[in-house]
Amino acid sequence: MSLKIGITGGIGSGKSLICQIFAVMGVPTYNADLEAKLIMTQSAAVRRQLIEAFGANTYLPNGEVNRPFLSQQVFQDAQKLSILNGIVHPAVIQAAADWAAAQKSPYSLKEAALLFESGSYKKLDYTILVTAPVETRIARVMQRDHAAREQVEARIAQQLSDDEKIKLADFVIINDGKVALIPQILNLHQQFLNK
Numbered sequence: 001m002s003l004k005i006g007i008t009g010g011i012g013s014g015k016s017l018i019c020q021i022f023a024v025m026g027v028p029t030y031n032a033d034l035e036a037k038l039i040m041t042q043s044a045a046v047r048r049q050l051i052e053a054f055g056a057n058t059y060l061p062n063g064e065v066n067r068p069f070l071s072q073q074v075f076q077d078a079q080k081l082s083i084l085n086g087i088v089h090p091a092v093i094q095a096a097a098d099w100a101a102a103q104k105s106p107y108s109l110k111e112a113a114l115l116f117e118s119g120s121y122k123k124l125d126y127t128i129l130v131t132a133p134v135e136t137r138i139a140r141v142m143q144r145d146h147a148a149r150e151q152v153e154a155r156i157a158q159q160l161s162d163d164e165k166i167k168l169a170d171f172v173i174i175n176d177g178k179v180a181l182i183p184q185i186l187n188l189h190q191q192f193l194n195k
């Protein structure tokens with residue numbers, strides 16, 4: 001049996017970077033945020049529902065999601081965000097479960113920004129939370145995305161705090177740029193291989 005491990009963390013915590021390190025050690029990894037992007041462009045049912053909820057401007061003329069438009073709508077308005085989540089998350093959770101069920105390795109990793117918020121952690125064997133101080137996360141995302149501080153803060157406001165997530169997580173990786181990162185990853189890797 002292949003263990004299903006979820007890895008999450010607030011925006012800019014470093015979960016994608018950490019997943020890349022697990023991936024180069026041969027661990028199959030699934031990126032739910034990327035899958036959400038694919039489903040939003042490729043699923044006719046999801047497209048129709050999004051246009052119904054947010055209008056024709058949700059998509060660009062080339063068929064891609066108009067991400068700045070949608071961000072502006074949902075990250076200022078919790079009710080709109082919950083409509084968006086309600087359309088996209090069920091499809092992503094199902095696709096991730098299908099993927100995990102097909103894995104043959106000792107364990108696989110599902111990366112998702114909203115593992116706890118969406119409830120999808122309940123279908124996993126263990127969860128890892130990646131933490132870093134909020135100011136560090138804001139600085140990382142401002143640099144990575146050339147984003148304004150307020151844009152990053154608006155997303156943080158829609159995510160559970162680390163204090164809330166720590167209560168739900170089985171393991172924590174501290175990625176504050178001070179505590180050594182690689183030994184924490186290797187330690188978890190060994191634990192999952194031995195479970």
Ligand SMILES: CC(C)(COP(=O)(O)OP(=O)(O)OC[C@H]1O[C@@H](n2cnc3c(N)ncnc32)[C@H](O)[C@@H]1O)[C@@H](O)C(=O)NCCC(=O)NCCS
Pocket residue numbers: 010011012032033036040065066067068070071074081084085088092112113114155158159
């Ligand atoms: C609103 C959208 C169009 C903005 O796109 P953009 O390219 O700017 O951001 P991207 O998708 O790369 O997300 C970057 C980060 O923003 C945060 N974020 C994204 N969606 C959400 C959300 N629904 N709630 C809280 N934070 C979110 C996460 O930390 C995520 O890692 C996009 O995030 C989206 O469609 N979100 C809904 C689907 C979703 O929940 N995806 C993430 C988890 S599956």
Ligand SMILES: Nc1ncnc2c1ncn2[C@@H]1O[C@H](COP(=O)(O)OP(=O)(O)OP(=O)(O)O)[C@@H](O)[C@H]1O
Pocket residue numbers: 009010011012013014015016017018033113140141144175176177181
């Ligand atoms: N320990 C670290 N030292 C230096 N830079 C780091 C570290 N961890 C992450 N970063 C950088 O910070 C940025 C955010 O990391 P990453 O994209 O992995 O975060 P994330 O949690 O996946 O964010 P998001 O929720 O936005 O998808 C990236 O540019 C990454 O290279």
